[in-house]
Amino acid sequence: QKEVEQDPGPLSVPEGAIVSLNCTYSNSAFQYFMWYRQYSRKGPELLMYTYSSGNKEDGRFTAQVDKSSKYISLFIRDSQPSDSATYLCAMRMTTDSWGKLQFGAGTQVVVTP
Amino acid sequence: GAVVSQHPSWVICKSGTSVKIECRSLDFQATTMFWYRQFPKQSLMLMATSNEGSKATYEQGVEKDKFLINHASLTLSTLTVTSAHPEDSSFYICSARDRGLGGEQYFGPGTRLTVT
Numbered sequence: 001q002k003e004v005e006q007d008p009g010p011l012s013v014p015e016g017a018i019v020s021l022n023c024t025y026s027n028s029a030f031q032y033f034m035w036y037r038q039y040s041r042k043g044p045e046l047l048m049y050t051y052s053s054g055n056k057e058d059g060r061f062t063a064q065v066d067k068s069s070k071y072i073s074l075f076i077r078d079s080q081p082s083d084s085a086t087y088l089c090a091m092r093m094t095t096d097s098w099g100k101l102q103f104g105a106g107t108q109v110v111v112t113p
Numbered sequence: 114g115a116v117v118s119q120h121p122s123w124v125i126c127k128s129g130t131s132v133k134i135e136c137r138s139l140d141f142q143a144t145t146m147f148w149y150r151q152f153p154k155q156s157l158m159l160m161a162t163s164n165e166g167s168k169a170t171y172e173q174g175v176e177k178d179k180f181l182i183n184h185a186s187l188t189l190s191t192l193t194v195t196s197a198h199p200e201d202s203s204f205y206i207c208s209a210r211d212r213g214l215g216g217e218q219y220f221g222p223g224t225r226l227t228v229t
Contacts, residue, residue, distance in 0.1 A: 036220070043222045
């Protein structure tokens, strides 16, 4: 079993809809949680960075962490065709001094006009 | 802020030759940099972790003599693929961890290596 599970999709939504993405994990030592967006043939771009449980909002993006359920989510409001990309969740442990990340498989999102 | 560059963005080399890829953090200091490899439609695979001034730590299954990593300064790390073979063709991405509080990790744009 992988430490971080993420549905690879593809997830297709119409423009303007809410995109809902999630990851589950098995290691309770993860404390830092991230979401990255990756366009084809580009490097990942950091979207959201959260510590421990709770919600964080940045523009159209909302990240949620539920450590009791080992479940994290990313919501994208008012989705646009430019949001079409692969979204990767990532997490790391406080005890890892180098900050190595564990990634999910990535979810491909397609926003149709 | 938080920009990481990679050079070159695309390189084609002949089998048996070596190629060097540079990774630079442009506006922050990075004590730690990471090198990843990514195959089409797959997630990132960590190859090695490099810390400034010390030897890189390689993940299991990654040949350290084939993938030479040098982290010469707080803003520069290089990956050299030695004696490249067609199976080394891939997308190589570096990331740099911000030395400051929080330690977010930022990625470069990637380098596409094709070995003929």
